[in-house]
Amino acid sequence: MRVSEIFASVQGEGPSLGVPAVFLRLAQCNLSCLWCDTKYAWSVGEDVPVDRVVEEILTLLRTYSKIKLVVITGGEPLLQRDDVRELIVRLKEKIEYVEVEVETNCTIDPSSVLEVVDRLIVSPKLANSGMPEDLRKCSTRFKDLPDSMKSKVYLKFVIEDARDLSEVEEIVRFFGVSSSSVFLMPQASSIEELTERLKVVVDLAMKTGFRVSDRLQVAGGFR
Template sequence: MLTKAILTEAMSYRINEIFETLQGEGTFTGVPSIFLRLQGCPVGCPWCDTQHTWETNPTDQVSIDALMAKTEASAKWSEMTAEDIIARFEQEGYSAKHVVITGGEPAMFDLLPLGKALEAKGYQLQIETSGTFELKVTDSTWVTVSPKLDMPGGYLVRPDCMARANEIKHPIAMQKHIDALDSLLERCPPKADAIICLQPISQRPRATELAMKTCIARNWRLSVQMHKYLNIE
């Protein structure tokens, strides 16, 4: 029989950040959203703009109030249960009902207890994942796989993640990145109605032009990281 301590631990999540804003990428661009950023990621993408979430050091653990008081990106994190998270949403007075679980790599966690608790309160869930860990999410969770190929961490994109994806959002800078996506789609085919988005890395003009051209030719979608153009979080 599991002890109460083990059950409590299984229901806890390492949270780096909680904030309300607009979703700036992919299918839900422009939708008011609560972002729940989890701490920890071993994938090691060189262009990652949240490298402060990679390591989980005990010395960086802070209280929930201290976490919410952060004014800039940092490796500080707090241990929170699903109940803690919902209570904080309500305490902050958030009105958005779309919750984006991101990281870090959120699929390192069992998100089923959190997902069930949030959905019971009327929230819609979206997870943004590299596709390198087994997904433990509710059936109605919108899964955005941003496949990370040949990254320093050495993790492989999982066929089961690609098959579960509602949306595949692929960062590109040059043709070789599109070629790599093509190879992945052949090796790990998504479901027929999965939406494919190309996202230019760092909004570089050449990358944006290539993404636009490819999206038009293939009837894919362009993801332009609206939040960076608007200079919002």
């Protein structure tokens, strides 16, 4: 699989915010969002056999023996969904307590990975990403998911201002998930932007019942 980096840190966003984790960042993406904070992963990567990736993750999990979460992120991990599925299955064979969450931009059929993952963090891109609508629209496979799959899905939206809300609500209706599975997160690459846009996000959350996600990696300056 095409790998950008493997490292241990703390999940900075979304439903597992604050949880220590081993991160596998896969290279390549099918989008090129204006404010992407991992542009280096679009092209920089190394081809690594799945077995070796599993071993590198296990080495980190042994080094940090209290970590129980593995996050597969990108880039867009589902561009390599067959390898991602195989990796999750092999990891869970080796360490049964490990939980795996995969992050995706919503554009690719998630079915095979949803069967084996614990959480799928779906971050549909809004107009503020600068991507044309036809490129960023969600895979139709996300509609009418059975409850057993839907319960694994969390939505995470990057918000610039209050005008983003109508797009968010349309996508939430498409997914049919409850507001407790929806996170609004400020678009921010600096502490100043984070502080300013958190106020917008908090205001929208109070009006909608959606949840707020901070971005610890921006606030703390870590990856």
